[in-house]
Amino acid sequence: MKLSYIAEKIGAGLSGEDADVGNISDITEIADNSLVLLNDIKMLEQYDTEKVSAFVVPVKLFDKYSNIFNKPAIIVDDYKYALKCIIDIFYPDEPTAGFISESAHVGEDAVVAGDACIGNNVSIGSCSKIGKACEIKPGVIIGKNVFIGDNCTIYPNVTIYDNCIIGNNVIIHAGTVVGSDGFGFVNTKEGHLKINHIGRVVIEDNVEIGSNCSVDKGTLSSTVIGEGTKIDNLVQVGHNVKIGKHCVIVAQTAIGGSSKIGNFVVLGGQVGVSDHVNVADGVMIGSKSGVSSDIDKKGIYSGAPVVDHKLWRRNVTAFKDLYKVVRYMKKKEEEENEH
Template sequence: MLRQKAKQLKRKHLHLQQKGASNSTLMSVALTLSELAQLVDGDIVRGELSVSYGGIASLDEAAADDISFLGNEKYHSQFLETKAGVVIVPKGLDSGPDGVALIATENPSFAFGSAVKHFTAAHTRQFEPGVHPKAIVDESVVLDESKVRIHAGAVVMAGSQIGEGSEIGPNVVVGEEVVIGRDCHLHANVSIRERCILGDRVIVQPGAVIGSDGFGYETVAGRHEKIDQIGIVALEDDVEIGANTTIDRARFGRTVIGEGTKVDNLVQIAHNVQVGKHNFLVSQSGIAGSSKTGDYVILAAQAGIAGHLKVGDHAMLAGRCGVAVDLEGGKKYGGIPAQPLLTHQRQQAAIRKLPELLKRVKKLEKDQ
């Protein structure tokens, strides 16, 4: 009942939004089955080409005028019961609930994303260049005010550079001599410390800190003496950094996040780490100082890599995996310490049998 009520309120809100839009906008939002197939580069399995669909929703919440998708077999039961008008499905699936149109694609989740972009384009906030009067921008900063946007409360310090199309959110702090490329977006409360470098199309989510001091100390005469951290952080093109993630500057040289890498929320990357291209670093994972990952490496949630190690290209570390030695690329790993995933899974299965095995051993000892 609560879900149904929430759904009604959601539809009412959408209706009120559309009511205020122009007729031309409304006409451009709805998609016929034929137009949708073209948009997502899919094949129509069944359905009427001229029928229009005006919304997007999950399988369990969709109505007859909504578009949904099946991107994971875990949701196949929801697919069989869905009330959606059309579902984007994997290629090879040619049957579904009665009355539901089907479009087959290689990647339903990605295809659905194209539909989402279509429906949200009319309501997406447009880039409006300009420097807010309550922003503090040093006079030495290199930027074109007609081609960047800087929000209220932002501080951009001396000697920095901001590329065309970039947006600096509220209360962001950009330190001295920072270089920010084109079409970057720094969301609210981000801190970019001195001399760090961001490539083009970099996204940094709220609260992230780029270039804080590395955790470096030497114990001398019973006291922890801080080691100066004089390096920087370099984020290459198309990197995205999640909320409240921290990336430490190098002791000297650079901490590098490679092109296209996506870093989730609450990730810790230490000084002098070299992350390869197109990595996925999932929430609460961490990499200790001076370690390196190859290209297309995946660290699942809470995975950790100790310092001064190498992880090869296309390696995948399962959740809570702990890396204590160099790992070969192209393999899946799990456990603490990290080992081939299949070996780890077999060990976990054996551990679950231990209570029964102990009972059997005690019985055998008693019977002797």
């Protein structure tokens, strides 16, 4: 594939010879005749680049170090966006003819689009609907009255409980459970009595959910994951939670029941959000933080409980010297007692 073709497709510049490349690879595992993305000049010193046919380089890096590049380079404004586009060029989605495996079970009155692919040992409950160009991988369990939109990919061993609604272009990775009962009980003298959950889960368009996540259905209403939101692996979403549009939720985060997360919110890894908490649009929460009360103003927050990120950094810095302060105070106290 010609470098000029790739550069034109992604709207980038080209420096040097218009060479042919056969693949894209990482600089840590360079394949023969490959195109390598480079965003740190130190990597040129750390790795043997003899096999590299050409580089993809951010414009600022190229302008600063153009004299040391001895191979052609595609020059890009946005390195990460270029990576996404080039991967799509080399590995485009290949359309597949629709099929339903002989070992799959499709319930009564369920509707499966003609070009959908239903893998081995899939179970689709009665009155459910699978949209166009969907891929339902082996071992997926889909309950009754489930709606799945067009162009969705559901990976192996996902379970989707009854009455859930999934929009278009949704990806759900292996082992995730959508629509299980929320953690709701009434505490009595006789013990903890289960509250039946009769709500559902609604996943809007262009959502991606990682592997081994759990999204609980609402008690009476819906648990909602908003359009364009991306959820990492091992995330817990409690019952009645409302997650806004285009959020990013990183691994091992847990969101307590009936909390409301605004649009464009980022929750770092291992964040804990208590139940019945509201988080405003545009908030960013640092990893391992605890959100126990409402955050009503856009900003960056960290700590447990969370505070403004800059204040948290000052507190952490001061905490490292706390033992010195304690030792000093004890010494002063001893001196005063001597007198």
